Amino acid sequence: MSIAAAFAVPHPPLIIPAVGRGEEKKIQATIDAYRSVAKKISDIMPHTIIFISPHSIMYSDYIHISPGMKAKGDFGSFGASREKIEVEYDSELIHKIEKKASERNISAGTSGEKDRNLDHGTMVPLHFITEGYQGFKSVRIGISGLSPLEHYNFGVCIRDAVEDLGRKAVIVASGDLSHRLKEDGPYGFMKEGPVFDELATRAFASGDFMKLLDIDEHLCDNAGECGLRSFQIMAGALDGMKLESKLLSYEGPFGVGYAVASFIVNGTDQSRRFGSIYEDNEKRKLEGKKAGEDEFVKLARLSLETYLRTGKHLKMPQGLPPELTARRAGVFVSLKKHGRLRGCIGTIEGVTESIAEEIIRNAVSAGVEDPRFDRVSEKELSEIVYSVDVLGDAEDVDSVSELDEKRYGVIVSKGLRRGLLLPNLEGVNSPLQQIDIALQKGGISKSETYKIQRFEVVRHT
Structure with a gap:
């Protein structure tokens, strides 16, 4: 099984x-597809x-599995408290999944449950x-x-646990697509919304799960999706x-993408080891980036790797x-892992x-003091991508019109409080947004009178 x-x-x-209360009729295609799914499950x-x-319970660095023997919930927070659901948990399988995750060094388990009640992402299906x-x-x-690959590999743990126990099991991956499909939707419109939904529904229709692993993080954030990590575990x-x-249905009349898809298992196919393919692709990309690093980035990498491996600067x-040794300047070192x-x-x-010296010092601080x-662990070093920003001199500005979020970084200051934001950052699309974020970082209220400066940077990647 x-x-x-x-x-x-x-x-x-x-x-x-x-x-x-009648509004559900506007997504009748989704209802019909849902009933088709329920019938397939009943037949299995x-x-x-x-x-x-x-x-369900969500942590930044830990995949939570609900513990216990039973759980229940209702739709009271949506005005329908009489709609109740109760389930019995498969505690033996839960324990086996937790064990498989531990064997793979994936941060997952039953610790840290904050709310035993079923969530609507579980109760609707x-x-x-x-x-x-x-x-x-x-x-x-x-x-x-955690990263897309870690979610995928956790899904492999589920599969292995199911096979070890001889269970006949079905996966239900609950998740909406973009929440930014329409101006009058819950979060307005972003051009990335329809793009994300097109990518996701193509992946569902074709069964090409590499598309679910390769979707750009910035695109996902702007699309306002909520289901991708569920689908990656399923994959x-x-x-x-x-x-x-x-792909059984797709619609989005309320500004949120609703897709229903089925994946019936018909044997094995070794070409569909998407986790291994993705990991190999990512390694090649990282090696390519390392090969193209300039002296600034190489120094940042060497600094952090030396510190984590020896404990010494x-x-x-x-x-x-000479461009590294002959002058002083402010320097920011940024670290990314899997695009984040x-x-x-x-x-x-x-x-x-x-x-x-600034790079040597700040690379270590970025890795262990942010x-x-x-703090970054030694085992993560091969996955880290570095960038180094060398700051130019700051100059005062009198008006927001003198700013350009792509070209200039901003510094806001009030007395000893200062907040800085680098230029050309993902998700920052206007000078006003730049200033708002810099004020937050500096602990400065918008109602206060504050000084604004701009600066240019040379970015090394």
Whole structure:
């Protein structure tokens, strides 16, 4: 026995008649597809249904599996408290999944449950499934801020655990697509919204899960999606399996993308080891980046790697070019991992004798002292991408019209409080947004009178 099928489904509470009160008729195609999914599950008669929900317990660095024997919930927060659902958990499978994750060094398990009640990302699919099929056990899993590959590999742990126990199981990956499809939608319109939905629905229709791993992080953030990590776990659970893939429906009349897809397992297919393919591709990309690094970035990398491997700061290397040793300047060192910021520390003005010393100092600080992140571990070093920004002299500005978020960074100051934001950052699309973020970083209120300066940078990547 193993995973017999998987389904990608949305979770709009209004699809429940007691919540929608007629509005659900506007997404009738989604309802019809949901009932088709429920019928397929009833025909399969799985022992266990594994639900993956972005609205379960979520941590930035840990995938949560709901513990215990049972759980229940209702739609009271959506005005339908009489709509109640209760499930029995498959505690043996939960324990096995947790063990498999530990063996793979994936940060996942049953610790840290803050709310035992079922979330709507789990209850909406349960509503349809239990109309025609009952008596099954459940596993409820959340998502995290971990990388796409770690979510995929956690899905592989689910598959392995299911096979070890001889379960007949079905995966239900709950998640809406973009929430930014229409101006009058819940979060307005962003051009990335329809682009994300097109990419996701193509992946569903073709069964090409590499598309789910390769979607750009910046695109995802601007699209306002909530289901991608659920789908990545589902993809991992289907690793190496031959599938019959169908996009059953897609619509978005309320400004949120709702897609329903089915993936029926029809044997094995070794060409569908997408996690291994993705990992190999990422390694090649990183090696290419390293090969193209200039002296500034190479020095930052050498500095952090030396510190983490020896516990000592790098001594100034011999033979560095004059542009690193002949002048002082403020320097910011930024670290990214899998496209996401992993640390960033810098100085507005030079506090050491040279740019080289500034880089050596700030690279270590970015890796171990940025309060927003855990310190970088030695095992992460091969995955880190570095950039070094060398700041030009700051100059006062009298008007926002003198700023350009792509060309200039900004410094806002009030007394000893100062906030800085570098130029040309993803997600920062106007000088006013730049100033707002810099004010927050400096602990300065918008109502205060503050000074604005601009500066240019030379960015080394």
